[in-house]
Amino acid sequence: MYRLLRFLFFNLFVRFFVLVLLGLNVRHRQRLPARGPAILVANHNSHLDTMVLMTLLSPRLLPQVQPVAAMDYFLRNRLLAWFALKIVGILPLKRQRQEPGEDPLAPVHQALDQGRVLIFFPEGSRGEPEQLSDFKTGIARLAERHPAVPVIPVYLHGLGKALPKGEALFVPFFCDVFVGEALGWVADRKGYMTQLENAFRNLAAEGDFSTWEM
Amino acid sequence: MLNPDLTPNLLWSLAGLYGLLLLASLVLVVLRHRNPQRDFTELSQRTRSWWVMVTVFSAAMLLSRTISLVFFGFISFLALKEYLSIIPTRRSDRRVLFWAYIAIPVQYYWVAVGWYGMFIIFIPVYMFLFLPLRMVIIGETKSFLRALGTLHWGLMTTVFSISHLAFLLVLPAAGNPVAGGAGLVLYLVFLTQFNDVAQYVWGKLLGSHMVIPKVSPNKTWEGFVGGLVTTVLLAVLLAPVLTPLQWPMALVAALIIAVSGFIGDVTISALKRDIGVKDSGSLLPGHGGILDRIDSLTYTAPLFFHFIHYLYW
Numbered sequence: 001m002y003r004l005l006r007f008l009f010f011n012l013f014v015r016f017f018v019l020v021l022l023g024l025n026v027r028h029r030q031r032l033p034a035r036g037p038a039i040l041v042a043n044h045n046s047h048l049d050t051m052v053l054m055t056l057l058s059p060r061l062l063p064q065v066q067p068v069a070a071m072d073y074f075l076r077n078r079l080l081a082w083f084a085l086k087i088v089g090i091l092p093l094k095r096q097r098q099e100p101g102e103d104p105l106a107p108v109h110q111a112l113d114q115g116r117v118l119i120f121f122p123e124g125s126r127g128e129p130e131q132l133s134d135f136k137t138g139i140a141r142l143a144e145r146h147p148a149v150p151v152i153p154v155y156l157h158g159l160g161k162a163l164p165k166g167e168a169l170f171v172p173f174f175c176d177v178f179v180g181e182a183l184g185w186v187a188d189r190k191g192y193m194t195q196l197e198n199a200f201r202n203l204a205a206e207g208d209f210s211t212w213e214m
Numbered sequence: 215m216l217n218p219d220l221t222p223n224l225l226w227s228l229a230g231l232y233g234l235l236l237l238a239s240l241v242l243v244v245l246r247h248r249n250p251q252r253d254f255t256e257l258s259q260r261t262r263s264w265w266v267m268v269t270v271f272s273a274a275m276l277l278s279r280t281i282s283l284v285f286f287g288f289i290s291f292l293a294l295k296e297y298l299s300i301i302p303t304r305r306s307d308r309r310v311l312f313w314a315y316i317a318i319p320v321q322y323y324w325v326a327v328g329w330y331g332m333f334i335i336f337i338p339v340y341m342f343l344f345l346p347l348r349m350v351i352i353g354e355t356k357s358f359l360r361a362l363g364t365l366h367w368g369l370m371t372t373v374f375s376i377s378h379l380a381f382l383l384v385l386p387a388a389g390n391p392v393a394g395g396a397g398l399v400l401y402l403v404f405l406t407q408f409n410d411v412a413q414y415v416w417g418k419l420l421g422s423h424m425v426i427p428k429v430s431p432n433k434t435w436e437g438f439v440g441g442l443v444t445t446v447l448l449a450v451l452l453a454p455v456l457t458p459l460q461w462p463m464a465l466v467a468a469l470i471i472a473v474s475g476f477i478g479d480v481t482i483s484a485l486k487r488d489i490g491v492k493d494s495g496s497l498l499p500g501h502g503g504i505l506d507r508i509d510s511l512t513y514t515a516p517l518f519f520h521f522i523h524y525l526y527w
Contacts, residue, residue: 023295025496171308172315174299174495208490
């Protein structure tokens with residue numbers, strides 16, 4: 001029942017919205033994973049980010065795709081929790097450790113072991129539109145624990161203009177999606193984070209975005 | 215099921231268009247066969263995109279008048295969205311941009327009800343006065359003029375100009391008994407696009423003297439004149455099939471289309487050069503974005519429309 005609702009929501013409503021009202025310029029689409037387990041890592045500026053990333057993947061993959069999202073934000077009321085868990089299919093994550101020794105990433109490890117495709121926003125929250133903030137290191141811990149799982153960086157641009165944080169009015173813009181090469185594990189977490197940040201910097205440099213100094 | 219306004223002439227012309235596509239694909243196959251080591255990726259992408267565009271355009275023209283109008287409205291939407299996505303915009307103007315989008319269905323509604331007086335002033339007068347008001351209410355004065363100027367220019371180009379194509383459809387059919395409004399649209403769109411292709415081909419074959427090297431190094435006098443002569447010949451030949459134009463007037467129409475199409479093309483080139491992008495988007499493989507394809511039409515549509523309007527209505 002929920003699977004059907006979720007299928008219809010993404011393949012009718014979200015696909016129409018993202019491809020027609022919004023519109024995407026996708027580069028290097030062939031680098032996207034065809035099957036799980038895999039982790040898509042993206043910069044985060046808008047609630048639309050998740051929707052765009054989910055439409056990029058093949059509809060057949062949908063049952064396995066789970067965006068990793070903050071439990072305190074998305075489960076704050078029953079209606080939102082129902083929508084987030086059943087329709088979007090998020091993997092809720094606690095942002096703060098509640099008990100000593102508890103691993104907040106445990107559900108993520110489990111999902112990867114089950115072959116899921118996870119969507120991960122290492123900036124933690126959406127932040128200022130079109131500004132890249134510092135990455136949190138959780139992604140490095142995931143990569144260390146699952147060295148065989150491909151981590152694919154996806155740079156998104158323009159979604160923070162279409163629907164920024166704190167705005168309810170959607171304004172159409174073509175958005176850019178640049179998919180990077182899959183990253184493998186390197187010796188240590190710090191080196192891994194540097195590699196990931198460089199990957200994003202290089203992807204961002206592929207676009208020629210003009211802005212006014214403001 | 216089919217649009218009842220369609221005349222046999224129009225259907226034959228669309229069939230002819232497919233014949234031309236077939237010919238282009240055939241030429242491509244021969245070229246590939248003769249030069250196996252050369253790369254024809256862009257040319258074949260272009261040709262494939264033409265097949266898609268002609269098919270979508272034919273379907274939009276054949277199904278019903280409402281669908282044709284929605285189709286042109288959608289082209290305006292895609293073009294405005296592409297424009298607003300490549301130019302710099304202020305974050306504080308999101309609500310103003312939203313109103314610019316709202317102008318699209320409103321403008322095409324005036325077309326659908328055939329209200330010429332409103333159609334012709336809605337964007338140049340009412341939106342022109344309203345958008346600055348909306349911006350002033352938000353109150354950001356930094357780069358105010360720049361934001362306002364770029365937005366209104368985009369709205370005029372992508373919505374006001376392009377909607378003239380749609381208004382050709384609702385002109386009284388009695389003005390063009392051989393093929394109706396759809397015939398005029400096909401005549402204009404075909405000649406505009408073919409003029410572009412002819413300019414390109416003549417330029418490749420003979421081109422050496424650049425017209426405006428600072429804006430577009432690909433535009434040569436040889437290409438321009440070649441395109442113009444080709445368009446004049448085609449315009450005179452097609453006029454009795456699709457329009458009420460006698461040959462001297464068809465000649466004038468051809469000059470309007472060839473010259474203003476060239477200007478529309480280089481205007482969008484100048485815009486892209488200013489912003490620093492090569493293509494306006496990636497919607498049409500081999501061509502670029504939608505603005506790259508309708509650049510000439512932004513000039514030819516209003517000018518051809520007023521020429522016809524003055525002569526026949």
